[in-house]
Amino acid sequence: MLASVSLLVLASALYSFYSTVSNLRANIERAKQSGLPYYISPLHPLSPVAQLTNKLWLRAFKLLPRKYWEKQLPVLNANWHYRDNHKPFEALGTSFIIVSPGRLMLYTDDAQVIHQVTSKREAFPKDTAAYSLLSQYGHNVLTTEGQLWRMHRRITSASFNEKNAALVWRESVKQTFGLINQWLGADGQGNKTIKTVEQDTMALTLNIIMYAGFGVKMFWPGESLPAGTDARLAKYASLDAPEQHTMSFKDSLAYTLHHILFLLLTPKWARRALPMKNAKFADDAEKNYLQFMQEFLKDKIEDVRRHDKEEGMDIMGSLVKTSYGEKAANGSAKTSGKTMQLTDPEIIGNAFIMIVAGHETTANVMHFTVLELAANPDAQRKLQADVDRLLGKSDPSTWDFEENVNPLSASMVAAVVNETLRLLPPVVVVPKIVSPGQDQPVHVDGKTYMVPQGTQVSVTIVAVHRNPRYWPTKPSKLTDAETDIDDFVPERWFQTGTLGDTGPGEVEGADTEDFGGFSGPDTSAQLYRPPRGAYLPFSDGARSCLGRRIAQAELLAAVSVIFQNYSVELAVDEWASDEEVAAMSREERAKVYKKAQDKARATILKASSMLTLKLHGNDHVPIRLVRRGEERFVNFVDASI
Structure with a gap:
């Protein structure tokens, strides 16, 4: 009996080894036929096993001769x-291409390739498997x-228009005053060391999106609800836990996002165990x-049925109208002649994504x-x-x-x-996949390469953003690097024109359908315009x-409010006291x-991406x-740079 089990285990192991080798050889052949450079990995880099045991299997991989x-x-x-x-x-x-027994993975920071990939949604759909965890609260956009x-x-997309951008602008101005008051301290004098910048900017953008997008007024510590506030909205705005809850809405949302992974x-x-x-x-x-x-959804359903009109974007109301309004909202899709409607979990799922996208990334x-x-x-x-x-x-x-945003956008x-x-960039990589129907061509510098069907594609945003082929550069003034591509140099945006050849402007087979949302360029015409595919802080194409x-309105308003009357300095407490600095x-x-x-630059380099790029832990x-x-420092430091 024991011998039979041993033989079965051995046979299974041999078959697994044979299957792995066969799959690897087949994938190598597919990669060769693409014409792109390829490299071999024993595990698919994004597989759960590879992610969980990264250091372990890489250590084993390095036991092979270095050339491999x-x-x-x-x-x-x-x-x-x-x-x-x-x-x-x-x-x-x-x-x-990284070739593994499991599948192929194409990495790119070539603007030409990226522009083609993001312009052809059917040929290069989003790899939604990479986002499957985010459907936990309901399928979403x-x-x-x-x-x-x-x-x-x-x-x-119905809520994202210029009118609502103006609303976000106004609320950003208002909420930034709350942030400033927090940073000035109880005596209003400022010049106190602040170690909670990340948490405070999170609170700022949460307050903005919850009011502008959902009609819920959020408050800073020390602020209170004005008299006459709608009792229903007061429940969500209160800093105390209402009945049948153990924490306030703001705290429940903030802590859920903090522990989201x-x-x-x-x-x-x-x-619970x-x-x-x-x-x-x-x-x-x-x-x-x-x-x-769930309570908010119920309230919104009642509003829709009573035809109550909410101020602002009212994202939740727009979602609810698709299922509970008298007729489908503008732009709702139809399949087989029937209007498609969102389910309750899909409404909540989309609301969650809008909060995350409109809150954490901007923060x-x-x-x-x-x-x-x-x-x-x-x-x-x-x-x-x-x-x-x-x-x-x-x-x-x-x-x-309307009066201020364009001048600021060129400043x-x-x-x-x-x-x-x-x-x-908030998102360092956009995952795509080659449609399983057929291989897809990409054209680079006059050559055509065929990317095999089913290949995962990593549009490596954070890399193309630092590809010197596409950016104005000078020798670094901070390091001994040949260029300042890795340095914070806002002045590079005042060079006009475009660097880098991205090939033909029109992409064959590109999406032509209007899927809603703002369709203008990412940067002002008065600033540097990177070639298409080289600058993707908000991704590109249909998705x-x-x-x-x-987000742009929010950031321009908040930054302008802060720096109109204040400066921000790094705290130097670690090296000198206030009295020592004064002398x-x-x-x-x-x-x-x-x-x-x-130290600040070294700390920023410790940022890493889980959902978004940010500092983690105690950093x-x-x-x-x-x-x-x-000012004690920033009014003169680096004046020669």
């Missing part, structure tokens, strides 16, 4: 995209493809959040923008000069979106935001970010600030908000 693994090793490491960005492509080619995606896109990856039964306090807390936050959303950009300006005083001074020139000392509450304010998005214009000469202050700059950069004219 040396070149491709950098792209087999977990989270390499932001850390190494364009560098691996210099060695492996701007588009290359991010996790679907085909006809189902078309329906979700048309329904959700744990919640998405861990089954409910496992969370785990002894850790954080596991139970995260589970309780999600339970409260979903209960709030991270705002966070990094503030840090980069503090670490680069020369850029901060130039930004303030443009704010002074365009807005002067006018009251921000009087700023008009140093936009250049700073664009440069932050170039270096630190580009619906909230692009909203220093300018030269001594510059030296101590240089230490803070070096943070402390800052101080000071009134203009009271």
